[in-house]
Amino acid sequence: MNMRRLFPWFIALCLIAVQSVLVFMMVRSESPTFDECDHAFAGYMMWHTGDYGLNPEHPPLVKLLAAVPIAGRALWVPQLTPGRNFKIEAYVSGHDWLARNDGASNRMMLAMRLATGLLLLALSLTVFLATREWFGEGAALVALAFLCFDPNVLAHSALVTTDVGISLFFLASVYAFYRYATKPGIVRMVIAGCVLGLLLATKHSGILVAPMLLILAGWELLTAAREERKRVALQLAGGLAAMTLLAVAVLWAFYGFRYAARPAGLALSTPLEKFAAPLGGFSRSVVLFFAHYHLLPESYLMGLVDVKLMAAFYPTYLLGKIFAHGQLLYFPAVILIKSTLGLLAVLLLAVVAYFRSELRRGRELVYLLTPAIVYLPVAMLSGMNIGARHILPLYTLAAIGAGVAWAACRQLPARWVSPASIAVLVLLAAHAASSLALYPDEMAYANEAWGGAKNTSHLLSDSNVDWAQQLYQVKSWQDRHPGEECWFAYFAYPEIDPATYGIRCHMLPTADTGWFGSELNVPATIAGNVLISAGDLSGCEWPSEVFNPYQRFLSRKPDEVIAHSVMVYKGRFDVPEAAAMARVNLVHKLSKHGEKEKALELAREGAALDPAGIAIQTAHGDVAAALGLKDEARAAWQAALARGRTMDPYAQPETVPELEMRLHKLDEK
Numbered sequence: 001m002n003m004r005r006l007f008p009w010f011i012a013l014c015l016i017a018v019q020s021v022l023v024f025m026m027v028r029s030e031s032p033t034f035d036e037c038d039h040a041f042a043g044y045m046m047w048h049t050g051d052y053g054l055n056p057e058h059p060p061l062v063k064l065l066a067a068v069p070i071a072g073r074a075l076w077v078p079q080l081t082p083g084r085n086f087k088i089e090a091y092v093s094g095h096d097w098l099a100r101n102d103g104a105s106n107r108m109m110l111a112m113r114l115a116t117g118l119l120l121l122a123l124s125l126t127v128f129l130a131t132r133e134w135f136g137e138g139a140a141l142v143a144l145a146f147l148c149f150d151p152n153v154l155a156h157s158a159l160v161t162t163d164v165g166i167s168l169f170f171l172a173s174v175y176a177f178y179r180y181a182t183k184p185g186i187v188r189m190v191i192a193g194c195v196l197g198l199l200l201a202t203k204h205s206g207i208l209v210a211p212m213l214l215i216l217a218g219w220e221l222l223t224a225a226r227e228e229r230k231r232v233a234l235q236l237a238g239g240l241a242a243m244t245l246l247a248v249a250v251l252w253a254f255y256g257f258r259y260a261a262r263p264a265g266l267a268l269s270t271p272l273e274k275f276a277a278p279l280g281g282f283s284r285s286v287v288l289f290f291a292h293y294h295l296l297p298e299s300y301l302m303g304l305v306d307v308k309l310m311a312a313f314y315p316t317y318l319l320g321k322i323f324a325h326g327q328l329l330y331f332p333a334v335i336l337i338k339s340t341l342g343l344l345a346v347l348l349l350a351v352v353a354y355f356r357s358e359l360r361r362g363r364e365l366v367y368l369l370t371p372a373i374v375y376l377p378v379a380m381l382s383g384m385n386i387g388a389r390h391i392l393p394l395y396t397l398a399a400i401g402a403g404v405a406w407a408a409c410r411q412l413p414a415r416w417v418s419p420a421s422i423a424v425l426v427l428l429a430a431h432a433a434s435s436l437a438l439y440p441d442e443m444a445y446a447n448e449a450w451g452g453a454k455n456t457s458h459l460l461s462d463s464n465v466d467w468a469q470q471l472y473q474v475k476s477w478q479d480r481h482p483g484e485e486c487w488f489a490y491f492a493y494p495e496i497d498p499a500t501y502g503i504r505c506h507m508l509p510t511a512d513t514g515w516f517g518s519e520l521n522v523p524a525t526i527a528g529n530v531l532i533s534a535g536d537l538s539g540c541e542w543p544s545e546v547f548n549p550y551q552r553f554l555s556r557k558p559d560e561v562i563a564h565s566v567m568v569y570k571g572r573f574d575v576p577e578a579a580a581m582a583r584v585n586l587v588h589k590l591s592k593h594g595e596k597e598k599a600l601e602l603a604r605e606g607a608a609l610d611p612a613g614i615a616i617q618t619a620h621g622d623v624a625a626a627l628g629l630k631d632e633a634r635a636a637w638q639a640a641l642a643r644g645r646t647m648d649p650y651a652q653p654e655t656v657p658e659l660e661m662r663l664h665k666l667d668e669k
Helices: 002-027 036-049 061-070 086-102 107-135 137-148 151-155 163-182 186-200 204-223 226-254 281-292 298-313 330-338 341-356 362-382 388-409 414-436 453-459 471-479 511-515 534-538 576-592 596-609 614-626 630-644 656-668
Strands: 316-318 321-323 486-489 525-533 560-562 566-574
Touching: 002 107, 002 137, 002 151, 036 061, 036 086, 036 107, 061 107, 086 107, 107 137, 107 163, 107 362, 107 388, 137 388, 137 414, 151 388, 151 414, 163 186, 163 204, 163 226, 163 362, 163 388, 186 204, 186 226, 204 226, 204 298, 204 362, 281 298, 316 330, 330 362, 330 388, 330 453, 341 388, 341 414, 362 388, 388 414, 453 534, 471 560, 471 566, 511 576, 525 534, 534 566, 576 596, 576 614, 596 614, 596 630, 614 630, 614 656, 630 656
Parallel strands: 486 525
Antiparallel strands: 316 321, 525 566, 560 566
């Protein structure tokens, strides 16, 4: 009898063990992704100096957890630049810190990734426990299996990022509240409050748990017996109030119960009041109210503002087209593209089987569906469309939905039980096979209906396919091509320098080299091997495709593809747009240092290469105007303006008004 009871646990532990091996092998083969350097650096500095202002865009929990393996080490730390924007500081200093202390060895990063991997183990266990209590042991094992082999979960499983953590604590919060609502008590209330606090300390989107729990509490009240409703209302209201207080206390604990984001002697690069100014209206008033009375830590409030500001301007790449802002149907499209066909089919089967079966778990379904009903619409309206990782909590719920399919199939009329159960297992096998066929490049997963991973970069971008994780694979490729000329447009350069990993390519300009002021020397024609990250090839960081200097490569089939996310083109190529873009930062530098004649000469050269280039023509006009060459400045700005007006109307506000203002001021002189 005991062996029969232990058998499901044995299977569950075997699944988690397999998942752990897959994750370990995967993350040891990946170079740091775009965001990991700054998360890791910020976590280390929190442990050593109590500085919560280096990277306030996310709360501290994951960063602190990741830095535990290195917290006791005296590592080299770069000199911080006073007044530098906190994001630039975190990214640049984070890369320098990791490059100096870890180099290309990956030992330190691997240790930090394994520390955050503990969150995945906890997530898997929570999925098993919640599904087991809600729908039975068979359903729990099916749910766990779907989770363990899900390509999106595997892709982000042990990275030093917040996505698995938020998936864990969203589910754990809802599950803990369920246990309290079904059997109220002090212990369950305290557990729920602490878990809520961990959720808030993981990611700012954790605040969405508030409407989820209010809806669930309302459902509990409406379904309670009439004579019990007053008692239930008092229990739920009191419980939620106590949980909220506990959660806020836990959140404060992660900030050391200190309001100020930075330790004594240091200040935020931009004060909170000024940083929140673009929000305007009600949102700004709420933030400043909480700040004035120190109701929440300053760093946490900065992060809330940052999330809102980022979503307002971040471009979207979807189905081969760049949009200046978020798209309502982005995440539904992501679900259809990046979910396995096995998972999509089993969820459809769950719906059909549930309504045809004798399974009656209405309360549990409400707890399963409510988080999805709240989370997905908010994600769709958020405007931050950069990857399936932002809806990773939905994949956790989908895995439990697969468990519902199993439970419902077991409650069908007798003649349908076996065929339906076999169908669930076949779909599970298809799910796992589709995912593992791409291993270890799960980041680039797309299901077979969309052409698989070879087509992902034509449909989606950023962390859906290329999050700058492939430098070890690029280095291996280079080792197989010794002595060959190499040019590289790398998605995370200059935040992450490929040279740290022994890659000897000439670097090509990207959106980030422009933002960070990198100086590059790129001729109008290059020969040899041209490597372009999927993110740079798509132009996903630009507000419009007119800025993308690699559009001419989009119509050409790559000669090779590295890790499903770096395209390799062999031959001799004209790259006037990239050459012109590479000159922009040098024009600005020369002009700033008083070498305006040299700057003008370089700007003219760049403008001749790309006569319609907005960035180079704007820089050309700026330096010409500074030298009093009004006609030349006007012609350059008008060329930039003409190209700017060809963009989508939603993309124009970032470029057109500024150019119109330049021309207006020039005519007034």
